[in-house]
Amino acid sequence: MGKKVALTGNEAAAHAMRQINPDVIAAFPITPSTPIPQAVAQFIADGEMDTELVTVESEHSAMSACIGAAAAGARVMTATSANGYALMWEMLYIASGMRLPIVMAVAARALSAPLNIHGDHSDIMGGRDTGWIQLISENSQEAYDNLIQAIKIAENKDVMTPALAAFDGFNISHAIEIWEMEDDAAVKEFIGDYEPLFPLLNTDEPITHGAWAPPDWYFEHKMSQLKGLLNAKDVVEKVGKEFGEAFGREYGLYEAYKLDDADFVIVAAGSVCGTTKDVVDSLRDNGIKAGLLKIRLFRPFPFKEIADALQSAKAIAILDRVSPAGAQGGPLFSEIRSALYDTPTRAPIINYTYGLGGRDTQPKHINSVYETLKKIVETGKVEKQFDCLNLRGAWG
């Protein structure tokens, strides 16, 4: 039986790593994910896990060493944030292109400049097209659960694709919450043993890893890689069910919170979903049909399932915790609006940027979003398609 613990999101990730006990972890410190490799080092020093920890000199080398170790045939993990994730960027493509099931915890954070160490999704959204599976967690429980599931998803033979489990910097990484930690043995049994496909260290069957492919082959490689990534969708569902059977907490591609009959819907990812659920509850108490669609799997993006789930909505607001950077809305907004284009009902849809660089998002801000959605339905008019939450002064 598992036990209830009161620990931070980083500690949740570190305990998941301890229980997974991978062969190799290569990591470099960066706020707010620093406590993860620190905790891992302590677990190793105390004999509670026997992973080889490579204390590399940079995140570029962290991901390079992870790739080397994974190609060698080891089960491999790492953790990072923000500029560290950005420094890995080149190697993130190489990890997925080489189909190596590396698993990474990301305490998501703002990117410089200006320098800011606090939570937002600039890092993971910047790397959304690197070919990695991306799971986003709402709280410490999910950070822990998602990291464990990520191992099983990434290593699935139809997938063989690296995966990251992200959780918001500080809001989750440094906040103490009560969550359920499962038994070491149960986690071990859930993830099972790892059988690498073409290990470099099998010297009896020498293999060339990381060849270069000219125009007459590169395309085929990338499309076969894409298949692995797309296969992850079904595997995420399957593993989410198995996780539910094993531990009583079932996961799907997304979470529908009072969504079935909701007129006014917010779509969001990460810790803001907790706040939103509270607001939904109080609106429901007042007879207002509010709902939330919480994104869990962001890559591969389950566009059909999410579009279907939004069919009953009369107005939708998408919350993006990242600057749209000159695009027509944030990344989540673009995905969802694009997904809805092919469906019969296309409710009015608006986009908010919130929480950049750790900016607080309170119930009153979420309330204002629902207010706006209500107004849109009442008047049939969208006044502002893009806006910001809790920004000093008006935007635009």
Next chain:
Amino acid sequence: MALLNDLAKKKEGLVSGHRLCPGCTHSVIARQVFAAAETDKYDIVIAAATGCFEVSTGLYPYTSWNVPWIHTAFENAASTIAGVETAYRALKKKGKINKDIRFIAFASDGGTYDIGLQALSGAIERGHQFLYICNDNNAYQNTGNQRSSATPFGGTTTTSPNGKVKFGKEQPRKDIVSVLEGHHMEYIAQASPSNWRDLMNKVKKALDVNGPTYINVIEPCTTGWGFPPNKAIEIAQLAVDTCVWPLYEVIKGKVVINYKPQKKLPVVEYLKPQRRFAHLFKKGNEYLIEEFQKQVDAHWEWLLKREECGISYFED
């Protein structure tokens, strides 16, 4: 050391069919490395940095490698092999592997002296057991002969050309061996494929060290340096005989010079057959050759003095 006849029968790690330029010494060096490795005692796994050697031997769907080989990027042969070596230790500890495997990283000067220096320094400092071989062809040859920090003083490349007011590279080359000495590793050496027995000795020694080791190998490039394809080994020999490329070891910090030319040739002998130095022989540029000679002499004298004083940073 084994007889030539026996060496010729050894398993080749790199086989024919690669796409190196005719006369390129990358393959010559690799074959000498494999001939030196005691593959009856241990297996070899290779990591490569992006560059001429990598692109010409690892082209999908072909491969020239008869041993496990991995390439990931340009600047990280050291961190990639560090990961492989760590996986090896982890899996050995868990009883999943029980073979003896040695690890070699191949990179060229760009991937070593410049963009790869950080990863190399980090991997050495952490003490991974691997041999890092830098095949130094003095420039970024794979992208078409641009200057690197290993490009010699006065040498022309496409980004340090000779022109009306410039004369090729204006700075002396980086002394990478000295840079690496600060890591206090057990074994560092400089070798040349022209002196193959010496090179093989060094590889054998390096592979037997329980920790990181480094060998800097001169890698004459017919295309970038401008000499006929049948002259590569001769050029390498001239580098050695002019002391442009001294053959030496730094064993636990102690310098051992492996070859002292009976008659140290003037550097012009090395410069003359190479197109990249042709402008140095134009009237009015004599001072550049003098400066080149001065730099080479100073380094050689310094090495001789260090050998003479015989100081080591390790307790023997």
